[in-house]
Amino acid sequence: MLGVRSCATMAEAAGILSGDRHAVLIGGGTLVMRDVNEGRLTEGTLVRITDPAFQQVNAGGSRIELGAGVTMAQLLASRELAFLHGPARAIGGPAIRNMATVGGNLFAACPYGDFTVALLALDAQVVLQAGYGTGRGVPLDEFLAGRDRGTTSGLVTGVQFARPANPGEFHFRKISRVKPKGISVLSIAAYLPSQAGRVTQARVAYGAMAPTPIRARGVERVLEGKALNGMALDAAAIQAAKQAALEGCQPATDAIASEWYRREVLPIHLGRLLAGEPR
Numbered sequence: 353m354l355g356v357r358s359c360a361t362m363a364e365a366a367g368i369l370s371g372d373r374h375a376v377l378i379g380g381g382t383l384v385m386r387d388v389n390e391g392r393l394t395e396g397t398l399v400r401i402t403d404p405a406f407q408q409v410n411a412g413g414s415r416i417e418l419g420a421g422v423t424m425a426q427l428l429a430s431r432e433l434a435f436l437h438g439p440a441r442a443i444g445g446p447a448i449r450n451m452a453t454v455g456g457n458l459f460a461a462c463p464y465g466d467f468t469v470a471l472l473a474l475d476a477q478v479v480l481q482a483g484y485g486t487g488r489g490v491p492l493d494e495f496l497a498g499r500d501r502g503t504t505s506g507l508v509t510g511v512q513f514a515r516p517a518n519p520g521e522f523h524f525r526k527i528s529r530v531k532p533k534g535i536s537v538l539s540i541a542a543y544l545p546s547q548a549g550r551v552t553q554a555r556v557a558y559g560a561m562a563p564t565p566i567r568a569r570g571v572e573r574v575l576e577g578k579a580l581n582g583m584a585l586d587a588a589a590i591q592a593a594k595q596a597a598l599e600g601c602q603p604a605t606d607a608i609a610s611e612w613y614r615r616e617v618l619p620i621h622l623g624r625l626l627a628g629e630p631r
């Protein structure tokens with residue numbers, strides 16, 4: 353039988369999740385309720401959180417903090433987070449965006465997880481709380497590796513990352529066959545900060561090119577130090593990035609696209625993103 357526990361604090365929810373292996377956190381429920389409705393989840397406790405801090409957005413300063421229960425619709429309503437509207441709008445249709453949370457997206461299996469791809473390019477930290485202790489910050493790539501191995505447990509209370517000094521240096525695109533709300537063939541996020549006209553500490557991430565969102569380390573290496581003319585990279589830099597695009601990729605074949613197709617189209621879309629071409 354399935355029960356529901358409502359928790360007034362995140363600590364209470366974290367305690368239940370740590371102490372009961374049949375307890376499942378329900379964020380927006382877009383995936384959890386599908387499992388319930390389709391009979392895959394029939395036993396245990398659904399844990400919901402009413403703590404307002406779970407849905408809090410702190411976006412006024414240089415460090416952005418999003419509660420794990422913040423929805424895509426909430427992000428889209430925030431002018432301070434306009435640079436994240438692309439990835440937030442990429443999640444399903446309006447009804448899904450009203451429920452889908454930032455925290456839930458971190459757990460969504462490939463090819464879902466489009467918002468997480470953006471967070472990976474922004475070098476986000478995930479705040480994890482196990483038991484009644486205080487939360488600890490974990491780099492998102494470490495969190496995703498743990499998720500992949502099945503060793504990530506506890507409650508995600510939120511995510512944190514530095515606001516891009518220049519939001520125009522953050523880029524995102526999702527490639528899907530059905531517009532505007534199809535599932536990803538793949539997604540790409542790139543944060544290309546510059547100093548003295550050169551790219552410095554580029555971070556590029558992909559979705560649906562491996563079992564979890566991954567960093568495109570080959571592309572990051574190639575782009576380091578490349579000259580920028582205004583916001584634009586030159587053709588040689590883009591070509592070099594395209595050649596390094598597939599390093600570390602292990603895309604799957606699924607109902608949306610074959611592994612072959614994903615490998616074929618990724619360099620093309622990466623090149624378009626880096627050239628600033630419209631979608």
Ligand SMILES: Cc1cc2nc3c(=O)[nH]c(=O)nc-3n(C[C@H](O)[C@H](O)[C@H](O)COP(=O)(O)OP(=O)(O)OC[C@H]3O[C@@H](n4cnc5c(N)ncnc54)[C@H](O)[C@@H]3O)c2cc1C
Pocket residue numbers: 376377378379380381382383384385386420421442443444445448451452453454455456457458459460463464465466467506507508509533534535536
């Ligand atoms: C029709 C449809 C279209 C969709 N389209 C997209 C899309 O385009 N792109 C995309 O990326 N996703 C898509 N999704 C998947 C999903 O809606 C999103 O990934 C969403 O962000 C998941 O968040 P949620 O709050 O609804 O997760 P939930 O369903 O509440 O939870 C999902 C999983 O994460 C765990 N979890 C959730 N929050 C926490 C937390 N704070 N701490 C610990 N564990 C937690 C839950 O226990 C559960 O295992 C779609 C889903 C549907 C049904």
